[in-house]
Amino acid sequence: MSKLTIALDIMGGDHGPPVILSAAVKAIQNYPDVNFNLCGDEAVISPILSRLTPSARDRVEITHCEQVVEMGEAPTSALRHKKRSSMRRVIELVEQKQADACVSAGNTGALLTLSLYLLKTLSGIDRPALVGMMPTASHHKVVLLDLGANVNCTPDILFQYGVMGSVLAQQLADIERPRVALLNVGEEDIKGNAQVKSADQLFKDAPGINYIGYVEGDDIFTDHADVVVTDGFTGNVALKSSEGLAKLVINEVKRHSQRNFYSRLMAKIAFPLLKSIYNSVNPDQYNGASLIGLRGIVIKSHGNASKDAFYYAIVQAITEARMQVPDKIKTKIETVLLEQL
Amino acid sequence: MSKLTIALDIMGGDHGPPVILSAAVKAIQNYPDVNFNLCGDEAVISPILSRLTPSARDRVEITHCEQVVEMGEAPTSALRHKKRSSMRRVIELVEQKQADACVSAGNTGALLTLSLYLLKTLSGIDRPALVGMMPTASHHKVVLLDLGANVNCTPDILFQYGVMGSVLAQQLADIERPRVALLNVGEEDIKGNAQVKSADQLFKDAPGINYIGYVEGDDIFTDHADVVVTDGFTGNVALKSSEGLAKLVINEVKRHSQRNFYSRLMAKIAFPLLKSIYNSVNPDQYNGASLIGLRGIVIKSHGNASKDAFYYAIVQAITEARMQVPDKIKTKIETVLLEQL
Numbered sequence: 001m002s003k004l005t006i007a008l009d010i011m012g013g014d015h016g017p018p019v020i021l022s023a024a025v026k027a028i029q030n031y032p033d034v035n036f037n038l039c040g041d042e043a044v045i046s047p048i049l050s051r052l053t054p055s056a057r058d059r060v061e062i063t064h065c066e067q068v069v070e071m072g073e074a075p076t077s078a079l080r081h082k083k084r085s086s087m088r089r090v091i092e093l094v095e096q097k098q099a100d101a102c103v104s105a106g107n108t109g110a111l112l113t114l115s116l117y118l119l120k121t122l123s124g125i126d127r128p129a130l131v132g133m134m135p136t137a138s139h140h141k142v143v144l145l146d147l148g149a150n151v152n153c154t155p156d157i158l159f160q161y162g163v164m165g166s167v168l169a170q171q172l173a174d175i176e177r178p179r180v181a182l183l184n185v186g187e188e189d190i191k192g193n194a195q196v197k198s199a200d201q202l203f204k205d206a207p208g209i210n211y212i213g214y215v216e217g218d219d220i221f222t223d224h225a226d227v228v229v230t231d232g233f234t235g236n237v238a239l240k241s242s243e244g245l246a247k248l249v250i251n252e253v254k255r256h257s258q259r260n261f262y263s264r265l266m267a268k269i270a271f272p273l274l275k276s277i278y279n280s281v282n283p284d285q286y287n288g289a290s291l292i293g294l295r296g297i298v299i300k301s302h303g304n305a306s307k308d309a310f311y312y313a314i315v316q317a318i319t320e321a322r323m324q325v326p327d328k329i330k331t332k333i334e335t336v337l338l339e340q341l
Numbered sequence: 342m343s344k345l346t347i348a349l350d351i352m353g354g355d356h357g358p359p360v361i362l363s364a365a366v367k368a369i370q371n372y373p374d375v376n377f378n379l380c381g382d383e384a385v386i387s388p389i390l391s392r393l394t395p396s397a398r399d400r401v402e403i404t405h406c407e408q409v410v411e412m413g414e415a416p417t418s419a420l421r422h423k424k425r426s427s428m429r430r431v432i433e434l435v436e437q438k439q440a441d442a443c444v445s446a447g448n449t450g451a452l453l454t455l456s457l458y459l460l461k462t463l464s465g466i467d468r469p470a471l472v473g474m475m476p477t478a479s480h481h482k483v484v485l486l487d488l489g490a491n492v493n494c495t496p497d498i499l500f501q502y503g504v505m506g507s508v509l510a511q512q513l514a515d516i517e518r519p520r521v522a523l524l525n526v527g528e529e530d531i532k533g534n535a536q537v538k539s540a541d542q543l544f545k546d547a548p549g550i551n552y553i554g555y556v557e558g559d560d561i562f563t564d565h566a567d568v569v570v571t572d573g574f575t576g577n578v579a580l581k582s583s584e585g586l587a588k589l590v591i592n593e594v595k596r597h598s599q600r601n602f603y604s605r606l607m608a609k610i611a612f613p614l615l616k617s618i619y620n621s622v623n624p625d626q627y628n629g630a631s632l633i634g635l636r637g638i639v640i641k642s643h644g645n646a647s648k649d650a651f652y653y654a655i656v657q658a659i660t661e662a663r664m665q666v667p668d669k670i671k672t673k674i675e676t677v678l679l680e681q682l
Contacts (some may be wrong), residue, residue: 218582221588234575241583245586
C-alpha cells in the first residue's frame with residue numbers, strides 16, 4: 001500500500017494558523033506512515049519545519065496559497081474570487097488524486113460549495129451530508145447526519161443519508177449491520193412531518209438497510225441506534241443544543257468548584273472524577289465532521305477548534321482515507337439501488 | 342381576589358396515580374390559598390384525604406371520572422370515545438370557569454386535541470404551542486417554543502409563537518422587554534429554510550417585539566435570548582437531545598463514581614458538588630410545558646414525571662393562573678396586530 005497523503009488547510013478557523021499548525025505537527029509526529037501537504041501562506045508555515053525531525057520533514061510538503069477564504073465570506077464569492085485560496089487548494093489536491101483526504105476548519109458554506117463544485121457527488125447521491133460521531137452511554141459512537149449541509153431534505157435525500165451513514169458506521173465503528181433510525185418527535189399521534197413519513201417508507205422497502213424505525217432526540221445518546229438520520233436544519237440544532245448543554249455542565253462544574261474554600265477543596269479531591277466526566281461530554285473529541293457523498297474525502301473541523309480538536313479531525317481524515325470510505329459508499333448505494341429495481 | 346382552583350388529572354402519566362397523588366398532596370400543603378379539584382377514579386383518590394389536615398381537606402374536591410385516556414391512544418379516539426375521562430374533565434373544568442388551570446401528565450397528542458377542541462385558540466392565534474423553560478448559564482430561564490404541538494409551522498405561526506413567548510417571559514421571568522430570537526442553523530450562507538427567513542421578516546416589521554434575530558442551538562443555554570422560537574419538530578428535537586445529553590452526564594457521574602474504592606470515596610467527598618451540578622441540569626425541575634395560545638391554562642407534565650417533577654408542573658399552573666397568562670397574551674397579540682395595520 002502506498003503512503004497516504006493528507007492535505008491540510010492551514011489558514012481556516014477562528015484561531016488562525018498557530019493552532020492548526022500545532023495540531024499538524026502532532027499528527028506528523030504520530031503518523032510516520034502518512035505524508036502531509038500543508039496549504040497556506042508559506043511564510044507562516046515554513047518555520048514549523050524546524051520543529052520536526054529530518055525524517056518527518058521529508059513527509060511534509062508546503063503548497064503556498066496567496067488567498068484565504070474568510071470565515072464570513074459568501075460561498076459564491078469564495079467560488080468566484082478565491083481560486084488561489086488554501087481551502088480550494090486542499091480540495092483540488094484530493095480531486096487531482098495528489099491527496100487522499102483534506103481537512104479544513106474554515107467557513108462551512110464555502111467548503112461545502114467548493115467541495116461540491118470540484119469533487120461532485122457520487123452517482124446515486126443527490127446531495128452531500130455533514131456527518132458527526134456522537135457520544136453514547138455505552139461509549140460506542142453514533143453516526144448523526146445531516147449536521148447542516150442541506151436544510152431542505154426530500155425523502156430520497158434522507159434515504160441516501162441513511163445508506164451513507166450505514167457505511168460509515170460499518171467502516172468507522174466496525175458494526176456489521178448498523179441499526180439505522182430516523183429522528184422524529186415524541187408522540188405517536190403527532191409523529192413526524194410528511195418528509196419523515198415518506199422516508200420511513202423508503203427505508204422499510206430497502207432490505208439492504210437494517211432500518212429500526214423512529215427515534216427521538218434523547219435516543220441519539222443512548223444505544224437505540226448506530227445511525228440517526230435527519231435533515232440539516234434539525235441535525236444542526238440537535239448537535240448545537242446538546243453541545244450547548246454540555247458547555248453548561250462544564251461551566252457549572254467550574255462555578256460550583258470555585259464558590260468557597262470547601263468547594264475548591266472538594267473539586268481538587270474529585271478532580272480525576274470531574275475530568276473524566278468532562279472528557280466524556282467534551283465536544284472537542286467528536287470534532288471532525290465528514291462531508292460525505294462526494295468523490296473524495298473532505299473533513300470539516302469546528303471553526304473554533306483547539307489544537308486537540310483539530311488533531312482529532314486529522315485523525316478522522318486518516319481513518320476515512322485508510323477505509324476508502326467513498327468507494328465503500330459507492331458500492332453500497334449501487335447495491336441498495338439495484339435491490340429496489 | 343377569590344381563591345384559585347387547579348384541576349389535576351390524577352390518571353395520566355407512566356407511573357400512575359400514586360406519584361401524581363403524592364405531588365398533589367405536597368402542593369395542597371404548600372399552597373394554602375389554592376383549591377384543588379382531583380379528577381379520576383374516586384376509589385384511588387379518596388384514601389389520600391386521610392393524609393391531609395381538616396382545613397386542607399376543605400380545599401380539595403374529588404371529581405370521579407370513569408374513563409382514562411391511555412398513553413398510546415389516538416387523539417381522535419380520546420376525543421370520540423373518552424367523554425368521561427379524567428383528562429377531558431380537567432379541561433372542561435377550565436372551560437366552564439370552575440378551574441383556573443389544569444395539569445395532566447397524560448398522552449400529549451390527546452391533551453392537545455382535547456384542549457384545542459374544548460378551549461379553542463385565542464383570536465389572532467392559529468395554533469397553540471407547547472412551551473418550556475430551559476436552564477441557562479446565568480440561571481435565569483429561557484422560554485423555548487414550540488416543543489412539539491405543531492410540526493409544520495408557517496411563518497405566521499412562528500411569529501405568533503414569538504409574541505406569546507414574549508408574554509410568557511414578561512410574566513414568568515419578569516423581563517420587561519424580552520429578547521426574542523429565531524432558532525436557525527450556523528453558517529451565514531446556508532442559513533435557514535424559507536419558513537425561517539419569512540418569519541424573520543415578520544419579526545423585523547413588528548416594533549412591539551424586541552426581536553434580536555437568529556440564534557443557534559447552543560445559544561438556547563447561554564444568555565443571548567429570553568425567548569427562542571422554532572417549529573414543533575425542531576423544538577422537540579432540541580429539547581430531547583439536550584435532555585439526552587444531560588442524562589448522559591448524570592450516568593457518567595454515577596459510572597465514574599462507582600468504579601473503585603478511591604472513586605467511591607472521591608464521589609462521597611464531592612457529593613454536594615455533584616449534587617448541585619446534577620440539579621442545575623436535571624430536566625425534572627423544568628417540567629411543566631404550558632400549552633399556550635388557548636382560552637385557558639393547560640399544563641402538560643412529562644409522562645414519566647417523578648413526584649417532584651409533577652409538583653413543579655402544578656406550581657407552573659398556579660403561577661400562570663395568578664399571572665392570568667391567556668389574558669395577557671390576548672392583549673399583546675391585539676396590540677401587535679394593530680401595529681401592523
